[in-house]
Amino acid sequence: MEINVKEINAFEREISVHVPWAELEDGFNKHAKKFSKKVNLRGFRPGKVPMKVLLKQFKPAMEADFVEHALNLYYLQALKEKDLLPVNKAEVEKVDFEHEGDMSFTAKFEIEPGIKLPKLRKRAFKVQKTNYVHDQEDIDNVILDLRRNHSTMETVETGAEEGNFILADLQKVEPSGLPIIGKKLEKQYLKVGGGVIKDENLDKLKGAKPEDKIRVQLTENEQGEKSEYEVTVINVEKEVLPEINEEFIKKVDPEAKTEEELRANVETRIVDNYQQRSQEAFERQLSDAMIEKVNPEFPPSMVESYLDHMVEDIKQSGQPGAEDLDEAKVRGTYQSVAERNMKWFLVRKAIIKENELEVTKDEVQAEIQRLIDRSRNHAKEIEKYYKKPSNRTRI
Known part of the structure; x- marks a missing residue:
């Protein structure tokens, strides 16, 4: 087998493979025997059809069947001999073979390029390392997050205040007030004074109680476009944080x-x-x-x-x-x-x-x-x- 490797660039390779018939003959004959077992010819049992008869009747199909097998075999052999490891599926071209003739083909593929590292002197790079300094506020914030993760919700009877949560249905509406079909969000939690519920929306939702209907403007996208929604209040709740006691400490940190x-x-x-x-x-x-x-x-x-x-x-x-x-x-x-x-x-x-x-x-x-x-x-x-x-x- 003759193999030539062409370097197209740092990562592309093209190999040309030429295999003489002398190396192919034994493999072709073995493949022909397998092929004959799939053939039904009158007067012959499967697998017992003479080679001459097979070639006369099915030569193009036999050649195509053999090439499909041989291409992969000799492609892998060529890669092994030249110590090449493709990172993608090869594009096989210029396939040439017929019975009793040599086989040739080319394959294009990519490999990991060889990397030449530069010789680095001391202080070759200017890189800063940032050291973060914590304070008591950081600890307090983590403790607060732990408490919030184990908080419970309690219904508020006196109307929503800043920091409370409103459970509500949100219906998108036209400027005229008509609801837009298919644009309803059910049972959404809104924090009064957080996220989208601030500024003018905060004032509108303060004091809200179940069954109240309130019109608000909510930001729809990153461009800041706003749309009108009707908020139908289902319930008003407040977050109740657990005390930092033995039970709480055991839950969040058994150690x-x-x-x-x-x-x-x-x-x-x-x-x-x-x-x-x-x-x-x-x-x-x-x-x-x-x-x-x-x-x-x-x-x-x-x-x-x-x-x-x-x-x-x-x-x-x-x-x-x-x-x-x-x-x-x-x-x-x-x-x-x-x-x-x-x-x-x-x-x-x-x-x-x-x-x-x-x-x-x-x-x-x-x-x-x-x-x-x-x-x-x-x-x-x-x-x-x-x-x-x-x-x-x-x-």
């Missing part, structure tokens, strides 16, 4: 027994979180600097594959709207992200190879456990994410 211990544990988590954010931002700046320095070329097919996996992950996420996903919009939104991540993947791989860096399975598992310990509430999601081999390589 703490007192409020002081709870606050200390919260502070530790805040410090860990800030340190992690600082390190991630620092590493991001470093990787961006390396990408800019190397500026590697990347195969378009790798970006497409990245986006394919992203679209598939969103579809299987079970999130609202996942079933009717606008794939084109997702691809357009994340195109630049995919390209950046692909560049870093290639640079990172080159750094690992050049410096002969290795990570053991135990070290990977230890890092996963560290992430779980830092985010106990998301332990299952973290475990699920890192079960996928491609995600484990990101550690």
